[in-house]
Amino acid sequence: MADLATPALEGGTRYQQNGSCFSAPDALQHFQSWKTKTDQVKKIEFIRTGNKLKNQLVNLEKDKNVLFNKKSDFRMEYCILEELEHKLTKNRKTEKAKIQQKLSRIHSAVKGLQRQLKDVKPTPEFVDKLREMMEEAEAAISSFKEEQRQIYDELLREENVATNEISALERKIEMWAVGTSAARIFKQCVFPVHKEVQNQFPKEVIELERFLQQTGGRQGGWDQCDHQIFLKIWRKHKGKPSYITETLEYLPDRTKEDIQSHEKWHKEFLILESQKKEAIQKWKMKKREKSKILVQKEEVPTDIQRDHEETQKQKTEEERKKRLAELEAWKKDKALASASKQEAQLKEEEEKEKKKQRERQRQLQMKLLLEDYSREKKEQEELLRLEKEKREEAEREQKKRTAAEEIVKFQERVSSLVYLFHIYFRFLCVFI
Numbered sequence: 283m284a285d286l287a288t289p290a291l292e293g294g295t296r297y298q299q300n301g302s303c304f305s306a307p308d309a310l311q312h313f314q315s316w317k318t319k320t321d322q323v324k325k326i327e328f329i330r331t332g333n334k335l336k337n338q339l340v341n342l343e344k345d346k347n348v349l350f351n352k353k354s355d356f357r358m359e360y361c362i363l364e365e366l367e368h369k370l371t372k373n374r375k376t377e378k379a380k381i382q383q384k385l386s387r388i389h390s391a392v393k394g395l396q397r398q399l400k401d402v403k404p405t406p407e408f409v410d411k412l413r414e415m416m417e418e419a420e421a422a423i424s425s426f427k428e429e430q431r432q433i434y435d436e437l438l439r440e441e442n443v444a445t446n447e448i449s450a451l452e453r454k455i456e457m458w459a460v461g462t463s464a465a466r467i468f469k470q471c472v473f474p475v476h477k478e479v480q481n482q483f484p485k486e487v488i489e490l491e492r493f494l495q496q497t498g499g500r501q502g503g504w505d506q507c508d509h510q511i512f513l514k515i516w517r518k519h520k521g522k523p524s525y526i527t528e529t530l531e532y533l534p535d536r537t538k539e540d541i542q543s544h545e546k547w548h549k550e551f552l553i554l555e556s557q558k559k560e561a562i563q564k565w566k567m568k569k570r571e572k573s574k575i576l577v578q579k580e581e582v583p584t585d586i587q588r589d590h591e592e593t594q595k596q597k598t599e600e601e602r603k604k605r606l607a608e609l610e611a612w613k614k615d616k617a618l619a620s621a622s623k624q625e626a627q628l629k630e631e632e633e634k635e636k637k638k639q640r641e642r643q644r645q646l647q648m649k650l651l652l653e654d655y656s657r658e659k660k661e662q663e664e665l666l667r668l669e670k671e672k673r674e675e676a677e678r679e680q681k682k683r684t685a686a687e688e689i690v691k692f693q694e695r696v697s698s699l700v701y702l703f704h705i706y707f708r709f710l711c712v713f714i
Contacts, residue, residue, distance in 0.1 A: 484561035
């Protein structure tokens with residue numbers, strides 16, 4: 283209890299030290315009202331989400347009843363789904379009962395702790411008991427949250443697998459719809475391998491095209507979507523065997539043997555394609571060499587052509603020299619402008635520096651004058667203070683002397699009065 287009360291007391295102390303305009307009861311009331319409003323908003327949002335999910339569930343139940351109708355033409359096909367639905371419903375009810383039982387235990391533990399807090403006893407035993415009860419309640423809540431988190435993670439994984447399977451089936455259905463046209467397009471795109479082509483292109487090109495014809499095109503007989511998924515995962519894992527597990531998740535209609543066979547085909551395809559690229563490069567180089575030889579064997583240009591070429595060369599050279607001269611002149615002008623600009627900047631910087639020095643000297647002189655004035659003023663104040671002290675001391679001495687003289691005069695008067703009183707008393711005694 284003392285541990286629970288300490289943060290609240292510290293918070294109240296800080297509230298008072300900071301000079302807040304709210305007292306401790308007002309701050310507590312403000313916090314409670316804010317917490318109540320926040321809880322209400324969360325509750326409303328939770329209820330709204332629950333109602334939305336409930337409506338979706340009702341719609342799904344209606345669709346399910348239509349499917350599982352006894353008069354349906356597909357009654358026999360839906361029997362398996364109906365059995366699976368009953369099994370899942372039973373498992374869901376069992377899981378719900380277990381969760382309610384755990385929540386009731388946690389609820390009873392929290393209620394017991396609240397009852398103990400109503401009757402507080404300031405003893406160490408009572409504080410230890412409260413701490414033990416709080417730790418038990420926290421442990422129960424933490425274990426419950428961890429169990430539910432694991433269950434939810436498993437459900438999410440199952441949902442991802444189901445989503446991937448459904449997506450794969452949808453792609454298959456779409457491919458079935460366009461299967462005929464796709465096959466026709468593939469046949470049109472096949473590289474025609476005949477004697478003329480064999481004579482024109484390298485052997486590696488022909489081998490690659492023949493390989494593609496025999497194995498089902500550039501996707502190895504797979505549809506484009508499945509092949510792209512395979513390539514993405516295979517490149518992600520860099521061809522390691524671990525890619526097969528992830529590929530099976532994304533392509534549930536493919537077996538492990540299909541994926542391994544497709545990988546073997548893809549590796550062979552890559553080898554043939556690289557050989558094709560090298561062969562094409564060599565073929566292009568040979569073609570260039572032949573072109574050079576043909577150019578060298580052409581007829582020598584005539585004298586008129588030579589004169590024309592010389593004239594063109596001279597014109598070109600003159601234009602080049604003219605452009606170079608213009609460029610040099612532009613560079614000189616630019617250099618002069620840059621030099622003048624730098625000189626102006628230097629002068630401006632020097633002027634600024636001189637101005638700063640004059641300002642520093644003026645400030646230094648003012649500082650020295652202020653120091654002299656302050657020193658003289660302090661000296662004058664010190665002299666005035668000493669003179670005042672001397673004057674006051676002289677006045678005190680004068681007052682002391684005056685008081686002493688007055689005391690002496692008073693004593694003399696008292697003595698004379700006493701003397702007169704004695705004489706008067708004796709005179710009375712004589713007459714009496």
